[in-house]
Amino acid sequence: MHKMKLIPNLVLSFLAHFHWTLHVSSEDTPTVGSRNIPRLLSKDVIRGTFDYPVYQNHTVLFHHEDSGEIYVGGTNFVLKLDLDRYQIAQKIHLEVTREEPCQQDPCENVITVIQRFGDDLFVCGTNGLRPHCWKFVNSSANVTEHQDGTGISPFTYTQNSLSLTVEGDLYAVAPLDKDGSYLQFRRKSGRRANVWMYDGWLSEPTFVSASWVKRKDDPANEKIYIFFREKNSDHNPEADPWISRVARVCKTDEGGSKRFFQNTWTSFLKARLVCGFPEESLYFNRLQDVYVQHAEDWRDTRVYALFTSNWNATAVCIYSMENIEGIFDNSTFKGYDKAVPEPRPGTCVRNSRALPLATVGVVRDHPEMSDWVHSVHYTSPFYVSNNNYTKIIVDRVKAADQNMYNVLLLATDSRKIHKILESGSEPFIISQTQISSNSSIQSMKLDSKKKKLVVNFAEKVYVVDLLSCDEYNKSCADCVLARDPYCSWTPSGCTPTVPEGIQNVFDGKTSVCSASTSDQNQVNRTRRNAASSEDEASLTHLAVPKGVPFYLSCPIDSYHAVYTWRHGGESSPCLQMQSNCLLLLPDERRRTVDRYECISEERDYVNVVKRYRVTEQGDQRPSGNRAPPTQ
Template identity: 90%
Template structure:
């Protein structure tokens, strides 16, 4: 009944529809038709695939929306702790269950001076079997200790300098061998923000006031040296106000700083309980030859290595022109700047020991050495990325968080995969292969908010994402999205997945894979799968290789669209009809071909062909006839349904045009 009514309406108002169709044709011809979330086909600087929600393995919904959440993951366990407003709970990533729920409502001896009187958790750290939790506590920061095996709160202390007064204020924390390092404001207005060693076995330490200017601390990391623990350092990544007030200068400068783990401050007469080893240097990310830089550090992931020199720093930057970039730094290069650069503004002989050197007893350092640290902590030389002349990756996406996983592929080599979160809740999976990024996929997470916190369990290959309303657990080993064929699996260049006798599955040593360049010639190893061998031969597909032929009868005198699905946004799609070729007109995840109302020599066979690297594939095949051709009269019902669908597509495109 619905189809018949539509056919009647179509006949009665055909002259109106022709106007709409003409406008739609103009729209398709002159404008790219795709949604904001859909990549444009034929480019390499976009995600190859848009993955479905099948990669989501667990979902945990909060009882109320959370203003702020923090995630803590211990590398040696499958435990992950989530902190929100008045609570901390533990997730089991194997069973996707909450196994521990800790209530931490604001505990005040006097009424809150501000409303609401809530305890937003901002810090979760671990000391052995003890969980250390801090929160805003109604604008009077407080910390609690909780036994990991129970939900019992066993102790509490003042949290000023560890937790901010409100969740919107900048803060960070780090535990190192029983010592707590933290950056949080000492005042309710967010001022007096500096990086300190707050508690633990070693002495509490402070920064000198003039070392930083209105800083925003991004990350802190302890880099171990198994061969020389006495020289281990804590690295701090932050951005601060630029002292250059030139209108053309960016207001922010990104920095890396370091302090020695063994630093106990200076003597009682000079620099007592103040860092004697603090040095800072500028992080450069951009195009030095054009003096074009990304100066606003947003997030950092430190990828540790057995040899500290091989440790890498992946830093995410934004710019004043609304672009983002990823730059990669070598810890050996960073240390080289701190050990060899001159001190900015200092032109005298460098005293011994060199300022910033880790020593057994910092309280015995000579005044000359500590004075250089106090007055000239900045290095003259800048820290350049390993790709020096340009960032590793530049994008117009507004990325907010970065994590890097190290994955062993079927060839037994290790590959780095960048997991970047956008401000609209998407996750981009990017392969680092040499100096070129390869954007494997985009995972769209359904949410009404941005990602507040993100953690990776590398052993389980699961990514945990916390939003205001819920938590998602994403399975990085979900390979079903590439399961159409060996070629599809190999072209993905996803080191997590390889082609096996069971299809595209989590990588095993005997799996078929080509992470380096994605060439599908490796599929010829599947001697039992002759279809895959034949598909590597350009323009030589056998009948059984081709897509099944769809018989289609279309109404006379009505424009019509043929459609085929986009299997890869890196491929180039072409419509072939006899000796003629037409480009793809993209509408979201489909390629369209318009058959005009005046069709001369347009009946016959049409093929939608994709070309990607060394793979040519016929995605869709149609045999088109017009109504009145009795040889295909049995397909009229199907043709009417497709015609109705086409008219609705046309109508939708027209609405898009008019709405703009």
């Protein structure tokens, strides 16, 4: 039995301002009982940090999956991070290198590109408004060669750019002028010829991502996919000013003949990327970020795209590469009503310089597909939220049942990371991690082998441990209800998933816990009669003064659960204050001895979270100005 606790007198000012405090304190805290919010507010998942010597206006992250290397580029430096020891393994200084003085102050070399060429590290930076690139042998600090970086790195870090290496070739987007104009997707250097875009193909584009999709059984048909948004040619006031796109070029494209389209893509095609509610003609048109999840069979490759709208909502739509290719291979060409020439425009060929003028002419004048690319869910996005998400990464996780599950890692503009399970057509929001920083998230990379998420801010790099299972460690039921494929219940508690672990990612029902004899008491709590059994929960004894209203407190373990207070056969709703459920007990309703239970209900699990036995102290009133108890 617990010792009797004395509750101090509650000051009237607390009662008067309670609702104001509740509103302010809970503004950034989910409300219990909804599946559209994170189930858990994670706390101890930051496993390491890397501090920058000074505040960084811009940083870029590069991760090489095969080597497990993580590089970060800032102003005048590149760091190699050791995610096992949480320390800096290497630092390369890259000051501005130019003959004439800078015309700007400060004269800085902001790193904007980090890529791999074989064993060498390829780095480019703004170099005081003179973009420049360096190649480091075997990733050491020894420079093997350097070159002009115009068209690879932007002139300033605020300008739009991206880069991609494919089999020794570098593909890049960067302005060719200091004012940021003349922006296009190019093959800039490498084994194959330099190729660029035709001026009329795009309208003020903002490039988001580029990806090479391998075809092990058909490398001659491999393509590079480009994701971007561009200005809408429809100037109707009701039309969104932006259109989101996916485009593709053939990896083997060497440009056209000397007399027509020389050094210009002959295979470029583009299509509209649609995310929204087609039946209502309601679309999220502003593409923000893209993650391409590659598969052994290229047809199974999936594109996870993050969109925003002009009504302050964010959506995630998922696309199949097979469907994207189907649009490019079968749709008619917008604005073209003649017979389609052979070979079909956009087809990958052995020698692009020998393509007929009719085929290249369609690519030049009508590169847009008439049909739109719809998501795999078609009628609606996979996930819609009022959170302003800015970054997306998707991890593929093998669960205890040996099935593979996708977990979306979404970053918000308020420095939160949401972990969302994709199981069927419905998203399940597992948890929310709030990262303490005064700046916004600049970039994010996943080391899937180590299951660590690297999150980059202006002042430091944080490493989030995706295998942090301690927060589900109260019971088998708590571990299973999380539906976190990274975690399963074992005799050692909730631990990183092992084949023999207890887990139910599919629907989170806790009946699977019956296999765990060490947690049988927790299994019994799933029965509703457990709520009235005094053997199933600890009993807290409180002695309170007469004539004073007070609050009972119950901790919130899951924001997906519904919490109620039970007393004398009656039920009262939970009054939420941050991470606690409160029950106000006016003095006139109290008896000599009262019993109260805080009950949580989630899926098939009913749990007595807190039990109180309340007695009165008569007219004795201890002094003190303390808030209600938060046991």
